[in-house]
Amino acid sequence: MSTQGTTSRLHSxxxxxxxxxxxxxGFVGDQHVLVHDGDVEPFSRDATPLFRARPDAVVLPxxxxxxxxxxxLATRRGIPVTPRGAGSxxxxxxxxxxxxxVLVLTRMNRVLEVSQGELLAVVQAGTTTxxxxxxxxxxxxxxxxxxxxRTVSTVAGNVAMCAGGLxxxxxxxxxxxxxxxxxxxxxxxxxxxxGRLWKDVAGYDLTRLLTGSEGTLAVITEITVGLLxxxxxxxxxxxxxxxxxxxxxxxxxxxAQGTLPATxxxxxxxxxxxxxDYAQLGLDRQAGALLLFGDDGGPDVVAASLQRMADVCTDxxxxxxxxxxxxxxxxxxxxxxRCSLPALARLAPITMLEDVTVPRPKLAEMVDTIDAITAKxxxxxATFGHAGDGNLHPTVVFDPGDGDARHRAxxxxxxxxxxxxxxxxxxxxxxxxxxxxxPWLAARLGPDQLALLKRIKTAFDPAGILxxxxxxx
Amino acid sequence: MSTQGTTSRLHSxxxxxxxxxxxxxGFVGDQHVLVHDGDVEPFSRDATPLFRARPDAVVLPxxxxxxxxxxxLATRRGIPVTPRGAGSxxxxxxxxxxxxxVLVLTRMNRVLEVSQGELLAVVQAGTTTxxxxxxxxxxxxxxxxxxxxRTVSTVAGNVAMCAGGLxxxxxxxxxxxxxxxxxxxxxxxxxxxxGRLWKDVAGYDLTRLLTGSEGTLAVITEITVGLLxxxxxxxxxxxxxxxxxxxxxxxxxxxAQGTLPATxxxxxxxxxxxxxDYAQLGLDRQAGALLLFGDDGGPDVVAASLQRMADVCTDxxxxxxxxxxxxxxxxxxxxxxRCSLPALARLAPITMLEDVTVPRPKLAEMVDTIDAITAKxxxxxATFGHAGDGNLHPTVVFDPGDGDARHRAxxxxxxxxxxxxxxxxxxxxxxxxxxxxxPWLAARLGPDQLALLKRIKTAFDPAGILxxxxxxx
Numbered sequence: 037m038s039t040q041g042t043t044s045r046l047h048s049x050x051x052x053x054x055x056x057x058x059x060x061x062g063f064v065g066d067q068h069v070l071v072h073d074g075d076v077e078p079f080s081r082d083a084t085p086l087f088r089a090r091p092d093a094v095v096l097p098x099x100x101x102x103x104x105x106x107x108x109l110a111t112r113r114g115i116p117v118t119p120r121g122a123g124s125x126x127x128x129x130x131x132x133x134x135x136x137x138v139l140v141l142t143r144m145n146r147v148l149e150v151s152q153g154e155l156l157a158v159v160q161a162g163t164t165t166x167x168x169x170x171x172x173x174x175x176x177x178x179x180x181x182x183x184x185x186r187t188v189s190t191v192a193g194n195v196a197m198c199a200g201g202l203x204x205x206x207x208x209x210x211x212x213x214x215x216x217x218x219x220x221x222x223x224x225x226x227x228x229x230x231g232r233l234w235k236d237v238a239g240y241d242l243t244r245l246l247t248g249s250e251g252t253l254a255v256i257t258e259i260t261v262g263l264l265x266x267x268x269x270x271x272x273x274x275x276x277x278x279x280x281x282x283x284x285x286x287x288x289x290x291x292a293q294g295t296l297p298a299t300x301x302x303x304x305x306x307x308x309x310x311x312x313d314y315a316q317l318g319l320d321r322q323a324g325a326l327l328l329f330g331d332d333g334g335p336d337v338v339a340a341s342l343q344r345m346a347d348v349c350t351d352x353x354x355x356x357x358x359x360x361x362x363x364x365x366x367x368x369x370x371x372x373x374r375c376s377l378p379a380l381a382r383l384a385p386i387t388m389l390e391d392v393t394v395p396r397p398k399l400a401e402m403v404d405t406i407d408a409i410t411a412k413x414x415x416x417x418a419t420f421g422h423a424g425d426g427n428l429h430p431t432v433v434f435d436p437g438d439g440d441a442r443h444r445a446x447x448x449x450x451x452x453x454x455x456x457x458x459x460x461x462x463x464x465x466x467x468x469x470x471x472x473x474x475p476w477l478a479a480r481l482g483p484d485q486l487a488l489l490k491r492i493k494t495a496f497d498p499a500g501i502l503x504x505x506x507x508x509x
Numbered sequence: 510m511s512t513q514g515t516t517s518r519l520h521s522x523x524x525x526x527x528x529x530x531x532x533x534x535g536f537v538g539d540q541h542v543l544v545h546d547g548d549v550e551p552f553s554r555d556a557t558p559l560f561r562a563r564p565d566a567v568v569l570p571x572x573x574x575x576x577x578x579x580x581x582l583a584t585r586r587g588i589p590v591t592p593r594g595a596g597s598x599x600x601x602x603x604x605x606x607x608x609x610x611v612l613v614l615t616r617m618n619r620v621l622e623v624s625q626g627e628l629l630a631v632v633q634a635g636t637t638t639x640x641x642x643x644x645x646x647x648x649x650x651x652x653x654x655x656x657x658x659r660t661v662s663t664v665a666g667n668v669a670m671c672a673g674g675l676x677x678x679x680x681x682x683x684x685x686x687x688x689x690x691x692x693x694x695x696x697x698x699x700x701x702x703x704g705r706l707w708k709d710v711a712g713y714d715l716t717r718l719l720t721g722s723e724g725t726l727a728v729i730t731e732i733t734v735g736l737l738x739x740x741x742x743x744x745x746x747x748x749x750x751x752x753x754x755x756x757x758x759x760x761x762x763x764x765a766q767g768t769l770p771a772t773x774x775x776x777x778x779x780x781x782x783x784x785x786d787y788a789q790l791g792l793d794r795q796a797g798a799l800l801l802f803g804d805d806g807g808p809d810v811v812a813a814s815l816q817r818m819a820d821v822c823t824d825x826x827x828x829x830x831x832x833x834x835x836x837x838x839x840x841x842x843x844x845x846x847r848c849s850l851p852a853l854a855r856l857a858p859i860t861m862l863e864d865v866t867v868p869r870p871k872l873a874e875m876v877d878t879i880d881a882i883t884a885k886x887x888x889x890x891a892t893f894g895h896a897g898d899g900n901l902h903p904t905v906v907f908d909p910g911d912g913d914a915r916h917r918a919x920x921x922x923x924x925x926x927x928x929x930x931x932x933x934x935x936x937x938x939x940x941x942x943x944x945x946x947x948p949w950l951a952a953r954l955g956p957d958q959l960a961l962l963k964r965i966k967t968a969f970d971p972a973g974i975l976x977x978x979x980x981x982x
Binding site: 152153154155176197198200204205208209211212221225227228229231232233234235236237238239240241242244245247248249253264265266267268288291292293294295296334336337340393394395396397422425426427460461462463464465466467468469473477480481482484485488489491492494495496507508 | 625626627628649670671673677678681682684685694698700701702704705706707708709710711712713714715717718720721722726737738739740741761764765766767768769807809810813866867868869870895898899900933934935936937938939940941942946950953954955957958961962964965967968969980981
């Protein structure tokens with residue numbers, strides 16, 4: 037069934053019927069159903085530039101039972117529902133393109149449990165990633181996934197998008213830490229998948245299927261995540277190279293030596309200069325590439341690991357290598373990476389942050405390709421990202437008032453996505469597909485897999501109400 | 510739709526129609542289609558005792574295209590197909606209960622690639638786990654999952670069952686290492702899911718959904734797995750405790766100290782004695798529990814980790830603690846765990862190896878419960894397993910000629926499964942559901958989730974030909 041077929045049965049038109057609004061207000065209370073322009077406007081967009089659509093209503097439930105009642109009603113009446121946490125996603129995954137209800141889970145924000153004995157935490161959907169990480173840290177435990185948006189993003193949002201982050205190489209991504217979920221099907225059934233165990237093979241792995249399903253299969257209301265013992269310490273170093281190719285060789289050599297370090301991040305020359313303009317950190321503006329490397333664990337292990345990585349960088353011919361002397365020094369170095377996006381964002385009104393991923397050995401080749409493509413299209417682009425897992429964030433900035441700038445940026449990204457796929461890579465490593473990457477999903481998956489996605493979608497959501505138009509719709 | 514409803518449309522009766530056999534022979538060659546009693550008998554059973562069903566034919570394809578042709582034909586004609594690797598699974602997951610074709614993938618057994626740069630390997634479905642591990646080790650890389658059946662089990666079988674193993678606590682299970690799959694849908698479409706990347710969120714996570722789907726959704730023909738740098742060294746120690754409760758406290762304390770070691774395995778007193786009878790290793794026959802602990806990594810880290818764990822065991826009041834002096838000593842200690850199953854198996858003709866998993870702090874309570882239940886039913890049971898992840902293997906032995914021994918064993922297991930679920934555990938941690946655990950799946954998942962599994966099954970397998978009667982059928 038086509039997107040057309042699914043979504044054409046949905047309610048559309050200005051506003052929701054009065055009786056539906058009355059029911060919604062009955063479920064969650066008048067003050068938690070927003071319909072006025074000023075109230076719903078913040079929920080017509082997320083962190084993705086250029087995408088916007090007004091919902092008919094924004095509904096903020098406080099309990100799983102309320103979520104269930106809302107979804108059952110929506111299925112009964114064919115009303116689109118777009119679940120949303122903080123709206124910090126970068127793929128336009130929470131844009132309510134078909135109107136209807138934006139279902140905001142941020143009132144369900146309690147940390148229900150942190151268990152040292154079981155190395156797990158149980159949180160409600162709207163808990164922020166940082167709140168979860170802090171609650172774990174207070175008991176000496178690490179919640180490993182650390183997406184850039186962690187201070188505002190919600191755990192359910194992280195799960196829905198399978199968020200990544202800076203620790204991916206050593207620790208994996210959100211998927212690797214989701215043990216169990218409480219979800220509500222679009223038809224209203226409340227269901228628990230997985231549980232409190234790292235090992236549990238009873239039934240299809242719905243927990244992992246729901247992770248990364250971008251709010252199209254079910255609404256996540258509660259999450260059980262695995263935690264790790266907190267590493268005793270961590271440290272960071274920085275190396276400058278003449279070009280990305282050398283930085284790539286250093287990364288390969290570090291890993292060939294038997295280390296999967298916690299941090300291997302890179303900035304290209306344009307990004308280094310944008311960060312230096314923004315934050316005056318004393319970075320080497322002439323360097324073709326900056327490589328941040330870091331590790332965590334016991335103090336001796338970390339010291340040895342850092343020295344080994346520094347030695348590799350020196351051997352490869354780095355222009356300069358510096359190891360942080362203490363935690364503050366480490367944080368200062370990491371700041372160069374963390375402020376890349378804000379540094380680039382102030383160059384022009386619109387910042388398009390992309391997320392292609394290629395096999396690790398293709399990293400330098402891909403960055404060269406990005407440079408060639410963006411030059412051809414006369415587009416301003418800088419690239420930073422996760423060198424350890426081949427995850428690049430080419431970032432294009434432009435002024436929408438500048439003629440066909442947007443069109444040129446889009447043309448460049450189209451070529452970049454196809455180039456990444458040609459290198460055995462993917463159109464999105466950690467940001468998701470949403471509405472933003474939808475035009476390239478068929479090229480990535482092929483028609484048979486796209487058809488299978490639609491059949492799976494229907495198995496969960498027969499009326500097609502949940503985040504219509506996105507993955508599997 | 511019920512199992513009845515799905516399977517009643519399938520072909521049944523003695524043998525396959527002559528034209529179907531002719532087509533199958535045309536696809537794979539006469540010698541790769543087996544139909545005679547003696548030839549198909551080995552494929553009427555797997556490593557699970559008491560389950561047996563004769564297939565109409567055994568077909569051994571050599572290529573993905575052949576798999577596709579066979580499946581398309583089977584869907585067209587409504588013929589059940591049960592995919593199978595080595596048949597080493599312990600859940601009766603490859604028993605062809607509805608006859609039809611057993612599709613054996615063991616001819617497709619090539620290691621296609623081991624990449625040091627990308628830390629991955631690509632293998633055909635029928636490659637054994639040990640062959641993959643050896644090919645990786647030859648390039649200094651570790652394939653982390655290590656199911657007990659690794660010398661015979663196939664990688665596709667491991668993926669289909671989401672096999673676990675002894676390294677689960679530190680390294681996770683098969684699911685954590687599957688990067689990409691080539692699969693054939695029951696309707697014949699060949700499809701690639703995932704790829705060569707650790708980070709890739711384009712589309713639903715079919716790779717993980719297929720992992721653990723027990724051959725009910727698609728036939729896996731090729732697997733891309735992630736590898737790790739090979740740890741420089743590893744070592745093992747053993748501690749004896751008066752009772753399992755003390756061993757459980759040691760495990761909790763070890764983890765509370767911030768270590769997730771590579772090995773934390775236990776044997777109860779009965780298992781210690783069975784192993785000692787079998788192998789004369791000089792184990793402490795009076796001990797209530799034997800705890801094996803081990804770790805891997807750099808030599809200094811491993812030595813410190815082992816000493817720390819030994820100290821914890823001593824502090825808890827272990828009757829004795831020994832650290833292996835070298836690799837040979839380590840292997841000797843691990844042998845006690847590895848020979849538990851053969852040691853127990855020779856006690857009686859039938860060995861029922863179970864696989865309940867409970868939250869780690871409930872381990873000792875669960876073992877006590879198992880002892881009480883098996884005593885009540887007059888059943889001989891010993892328990893060993895993975896203390897680090899709460900995965901227990903209570904093993905019941907009996908003589909089928911001994912009156913109602915089988916009935917008593919089944920009654921005991923029924924109580925054991927319900928007890929595990931009552932403690933927040935599951936009916937299977939790593940062996941799978943298959944036909945063996947099917948009676949308890951509804952209790953574990955509930956009716957809504959079972960119905961969802963069936964809808965997902967139909968999305969992949971509209972004719973219901975693939976491993977009918979198992980998960981989702």
